[in-house]
Amino acid sequence: MPRDASELARRLARHAEAVCRHYLSNGRRRGRYWTVGDVRNTPGRSMFVRLSGPDSGPRAAGHWTDAASAEYGDLLDVIRESCGLVDFRDVADEARRFLSLPQPELRRAPTSVRTPVPAGSPEAAQRLFAMSRSISGTLVATYLRNRGIRNLRGTGSLRFHPRCYYRLEGDGPTETWPAMVAAVTDLEGTITGAHRTWLARDGSGKAPVDTPRRAMGGLLGHAVRFGAPREVMAVGEGIETMLSLRCVLPAMPMAAALSANHLAALLLPPALRRLYIARDADAAGDTALAALTERAEAAGIEALALSPRMGDFNEDLRAFGLRALRAALRIQLAPQDVVRVMRQGTARTV
Numbered sequence: 001m002p003r004d005a006s007e008l009a010r011r012l013a014r015h016a017e018a019v020c021r022h023y024l025s026n027g028r029r030r031g032r033y034w035t036v037g038d039v040r041n042t043p044g045r046s047m048f049v050r051l052s053g054p055d056s057g058p059r060a061a062g063h064w065t066d067a068a069s070a071e072y073g074d075l076l077d078v079i080r081e082s083c084g085l086v087d088f089r090d091v092a093d094e095a096r097r098f099l100s101l102p103q104p105e106l107r108r109a110p111t112s113v114r115t116p117v118p119a120g121s122p123e124a125a126q127r128l129f130a131m132s133r134s135i136s137g138t139l140v141a142t143y144l145r146n147r148g149i150r151n152l153r154g155t156g157s158l159r160f161h162p163r164c165y166y167r168l169e170g171d172g173p174t175e176t177w178p179a180m181v182a183a184v185t186d187l188e189g190t191i192t193g194a195h196r197t198w199l200a201r202d203g204s205g206k207a208p209v210d211t212p213r214r215a216m217g218g219l220l221g222h223a224v225r226f227g228a229p230r231e232v233m234a235v236g237e238g239i240e241t242m243l244s245l246r247c248v249l250p251a252m253p254m255a256a257a258l259s260a261n262h263l264a265a266l267l268l269p270p271a272l273r274r275l276y277i278a279r280d281a282d283a284a285g286d287t288a289l290a291a292l293t294e295r296a297e298a299a300g301i302e303a304l305a306l307s308p309r310m311g312d313f314n315e316d317l318r319a320f321g322l323r324a325l326r327a328a329l330r331i332q333l334a335p336q337d338v339v340r341v342m343r344q345g346t347a348r349t350v
Contacts, residue, residue: 005076005088005092008076008092008095008096008099009062009074009075009076010055010056011095011099011101012062012074012075012076012079012095012098012099013055013060013061013062013074013075014061015099016034016049016050016051016052016061016062016075017029017034017051019062019075019078019079019098020034020036020049020051020078022098023041023078023079023082023083024036024039024041024047024049024078024082025041026041026042026043026044027041027043027047027049029051032050032051032052033048033049033050033051034048034049034051035047035048035049036049038066038068038069038071038153039064039066039071039073039077039078039081039082040081040082040134040136040152040153040155040156041082041136042136042153046066046067046068046069047064047065047066047067047068047071048064048065048066048067049062049063049064049075049078050062050063050064060074062074062075064077064078069153069154069250069251070251071153071154075095076091076092076095079091079094079095079098080156081156082134083134084132084133084134084135084156084159085156088189090130120216120217121216121217122191122192122193122217122218124216124217125183125184125191125192125193125194125216125217126191126194126217128161128164128181128194128196128216129159129181129183129191129194131161132159132160132161132181133159133160133161134159134160135152135155135158135159135160135180136152138160138162138178139160139162139178139199139201139202139203140158140159140160140180140199140203141203142202142203142204143180143197143199143200143203143204143205143206144240144243146203146204146205147240147244147314147317147318148244148247148314148317148318148322149240149243149244149247149314149317150247151243151246151247151250153250154226154227154246154250155226155243157182157183157185157224157225157226158180158181158182158183158224158239159180159181159182159183160178160179160180160181161178161179161181161196162178163176163177163178164176164177164178164179164181164196164198166179166198166207166209168209168210175209177198177199177201177207177209178198178199178201178203178207179196179197179198179199179207180196180197180199180239181194181195181196182194182195182196182197182224182239182256183224184215184217184218184219184222184223184224184258185222185223185224185225186221186222186267187229187267187269189225191217192217192218192219192222193215193216193217193218193219193222194215194216194217195213195214195215195216195224195239195258196213196214196215196216197212197213197239198212198213199212215258219258219262220262220265221262221265221266221267222262222266222267223235223255223256223257223258223262223266224239224242224255224256224258225253225254225255225256226242226243226246226253226254226255226256227252227253227254228253229253229255229269229271229272230253230269230271230272231271231272231273231274232252232253232272232273232274232275232276232337232340232341233252233253233254233255233269233272233275233276234249234252234253234254234255234275234276234277234278234306235254235255235256235257235263235266235275235276235277235278235292236254236255236256236257236263236277236278236279236280236306236312236313237256237257237258237259237260237262237263237278237280237285237288237312238256238258238280238312238314239256239258240312240314241256241278241280241312241313241314242254242255242256242278243314244312244313244314244316244317244325245278245306245313245329247317247322247325248322248325248326248329248342249329249341249342250341251340251341251342252276252337252341260280260284260285260287260288261284261288263277263288263292264287264288264291264292264295265291266292268295268296268299268301272296272301273301273302274301274302274303274304274334274337275292275296275301275302275303275304276304276305276306276333277289277292277293277303277304277305277306278306278308278312278313279305279306279307279308280308280311280312281307281308281310281311281312282311289305293305302334304332304333304334305332306329306332307332309328313325316328326342329342330342
């Protein structure tokens with residue numbers, strides 16, 4: 001039984017077309033390739049999956065490239081992104097299920113006999129995220145597009161829950177509202193917490209409740225992540241703020257710390273060499289910028305501020321549009337990053 005990623009990927013590659021037909025059902029075969037919009041099964045033709053080839057190497061079966069976003073990977077990545085999974089154990093389980101392979105022993109208990117976990121704990125956050133589903137075609141996508149965010153690629157850390165519990169303060173009743181559920185992860189990708197944004201039932205905005213945003217689990221030092229951290233990345237407070245930046249800088253790994261205090265305490269990847277800090281234009285944002293800049297520079301990391309014209313970058317995107325935001329950010333980037341992270345800035349959105 002395969003227990004490592006490379007062996008699972010090789011087994012999937014032997015059935016590459018079947019994998020594509022199942023997980024990338026919005027695509028179609030074109031010669032030796034399967035074409036689709038992206039790894040999250042969006043209709044289109046910019047992503048190419050090689051259906052035949054050797055077991056390994058650059059032309060191996062199952063390898064894919066997205067010409068619009070510059071993303072690439074293998075069929076395990078297809079399963080992860082199309083199913084909205086985060087934990088590799090869940091990806092491996094889904095791959096084994098598809099391949100009809102036995103599951104490893106001593107796995108999680110079946111859902112029907114799971115023991116209770118403390119409310120607000122990391123375990124509760126993990127279960128909430130697992131109960132939610134991909135945002136494709138849901139009210140989350142509607143909500144984000146109403147905020148001007150139309151590039152939804154690389155958002156596997158976000159999911160949709162159609163009936164997420166909302167408990168009123170004090171002894172008030174419990175309600176259910178649709179919600180955007182975001183996975184808060186550590187630097188290794190383990191889910192430590194979750195962030196909920198309750199939504200209006202038509203996705204037009206946030207739900208009409210007193211506190212439409214709440215977080216649970218372990219948050220300190222961790223973040224909602226978009227893209228794997230590399231030598232250069234951007235961080236900020238809000239999810240919508242960072243997704244607005246991704247509309248212009250799709251090749252830049254990003255992280256949303258969820259608040260100014262958590263931004264100041266964010267743990268930094270050991271390989272990081274340059275950090276862009278998207279500040280919110282208020283006193284708390286200035287304090288977080290100063291604290292994180294000091295920590296980054298003490299670790300030998302170059303820290304550069306990204307400043308919005310209004311309160312935050314989502315306000316800028318909605319007020320001035322994508323082209324103006326792109327022009328404003330271009331002059332704030334280090335020259336060596338302009339081509340690298342903005343070259344996909346004109347890529348089509350989904």
